Amino acid sequence: MTDERLAKTVSSAYDAALEVIASVEPRVAEATRQELADQRGSLKLIASENYASPATLLTMGTWFSDKYAEGTVGHRFYAACQNVDTVESLAAEHARELFGAPYAYVQPHSGIDANLVAFWSILANRVETPTLQRLGAKNVNELTEEDWETLRHEFGNQRLLGMSLDAGGHLTHGFRPNISGKMFHQQQYGTDPETGLLDYDVVRAKAQEFRPLVLVAGYSAYPRRVNFAKMREIADEVGAVLMVDMAHFAGLVAGKVFTGDEDPIPHAQIVTTTTHKSLRGPRGGLVLAQEEFAADVDRGCPMVLGGPLSHVMAAKAVALAEARQPEFRTYAQHIADNAKSLAEGFLTRGAKLVTGGTDNHLVLLDVSGFGLTGRQAESALLDAGVVTNRNSVPGDPNGAWYTSGIRFGTPALTTRGFGHEEFDTVADLVVEVLSKTRPGTNKAGAPSKATYATEDGVADRVKDRAAEMLDRHPLYPGLQLS
Incomplete structure (x- = not known):
């Protein structure tokens, strides 16, 4: 099928879908149309x-949405799941081949679900099974109430060591208000206060002192690569399982930008990820595991999950098939190259970056130099059509709500075809907005961490400059709605 014919087919498909939706709830159809227009007309820089x-x-x-399919391929608790078996098997096959993993579990609905499956699989493998053997039981069904108390006590006293939220970790890595911080006796490691970089000797010392069952590596706002071989050494030294959450940088692993010691697959016993972000797929999760954990991960349902989302598993199969094409490696390299261009653009304009730069897909800008909080900066940029999210920086004095940072990511605009020159211009637009924005006051006239004022005309001027780039790189080119 030619590109022109394919574009017409896609346009017809969405026109027809929106017409059907509008026949039931026209406001949903209109919001869907507006969302496409909004995304087409803004600089999406959310990592x-x-x-x-x-x-x-x-x-x-599709009608895969109508199916219940609890269980695993060939072993369902519902009848007539043969077609679900097909798409789930395909998604798992593509995931294994794409990442070079021995085993893939494609049922998690999200990244946090994937992490919960991983955590409970580690507990089952390293706590439940040895406990059952010690109690003389073949499975949990043979446990007495007294035995259950023993098992619950041992589950509830396990330790987890993960990267702190303000250093760039994720809330599912042991952040106290999150379920991960409640499941485990947890501690966190940070980054060097001067450089913002991981210090593996400090992580090692922390691990040797704390002796965790699980050492979590990976990040959501750390703009550098991680040496997973070193993290595995640390885990092995203290008898911990190395779990890596690569949700943010999975596309760079799939695209072979991260290889060797920077590829978590050969080094971690369990790796989790989302399938959107840099992988460019549907919203969902994956668990990749070494063979020793495969059987435990396969118990994700009923251990943590209920019925898998069959229509999303089918979409995962399609997206992972796309990621196995040679052009995806080119795309992944462009993501990293564009992040460097964005970082250099900020630095040449005097902005302060956490760690002083980037070598992955994201850039973390410390906006305190502009006299702003992250919330003020995020809002001012949104007024100018630049979509970002505020983020903590190491030792953030403004906490996790107002923050002192803005996180930028390059995957989305790279998908649209932005390159070095465009990302340098993006940096210029961001600095223009922030340098001409001032903090505001609350109703009582006191300084406010939320309100702000941008000089007249700046937002419109930035939107106009951004529109020139966006017009050169249209979103879903050829897709025309009537």
């Missing part, structure tokens, strides 16, 4: 967002 292909999006809107 955890991207644009899935029309094929991936269309796959989610």
Whole structure:
């Protein structure tokens, strides 16, 4: 099928879908149309967002959504799941081949679900099974109430060591208000206060003192690569399981930008990820594991999950098939190259970056130099059509709500075809907005961490400059709605 014919087919498909939706609830159809217009007309720089292909999006809107399929391939608790077996098997096959993993579990609905499956699989493998053997039981069904008390006590006293939220970790890595921080006796490691970089000797010392069952590596706002071989050495020294959450940088692993010691797959016993972000697929999760954990991960349902989302698993299969094409490696390299361009653009304009730069897909800008909080900066940029998210910086004095940072990611605009020159211009637009924005006051006239004022005309001027780039790189080119 030619590109022109494919574009017409996609346009017809979405026109027809929106017409059907409008016949039931026209406000949903209108909001859907508006969302496309908003995304087309803004600079999307949120590191955890991207644009899935029309094929991936269309796959989610099918009758697979109507199926319950609790269980695993060939072992379902519902009848007539043969077609679900097909798409789940395909998604798992593509995941194994793409990442070089021995085992893939594609049922998690999200990244946090994937992490919960991983955590409970580690507990089952390293706590439940040895406890059952010690109690003389073949499985949990043979446990007495007294035995259950023993098992619950041992589950509840395990330790987890993960990266702190303000250093760039994720809330599912042991952040106290999150379920991960409640499941485990947890401690966190940070980064060097001067450089913002991971210090593996400090992580090692912390691990040797704390002796965790689980050492979590990975990040959501750390703009550098991680040496997973060193992290595995540390885990092995203290008898911990190395779990890596690569949700943010999975596309760079799939695209072979991260290889060797920077590829978590050969080094971690369990790796989790989302399938959107830099992978450019549907919103969902994956668990990749070494063989010793495969059987435990396979118990994700009923251990943590209920019925898998069959339509999303089908979309995962499509997106992972796309990621196995040679052009995806080119795309992944462009993500990293563009992040460097964005970082250099900020630095040449005098902005302060956490760690002084980047070598992955994201850039973390410390906006305190502009006299702003992250919330003020995020809002001012949004007024100018630049979509970002505020983020903590190491030792953040403004906490996790107001923050002192803005996180930028390059995957989405790279999908649209932005390159070095455009990302340098993006840096210029951001600095223009922030340098001409001042903090505001509350109703009582006191300084406010939320309110702000940007000089007249700045937002419109930035929107106009951004529109020139966006017009050169249209979102879903050829997709025309009537």
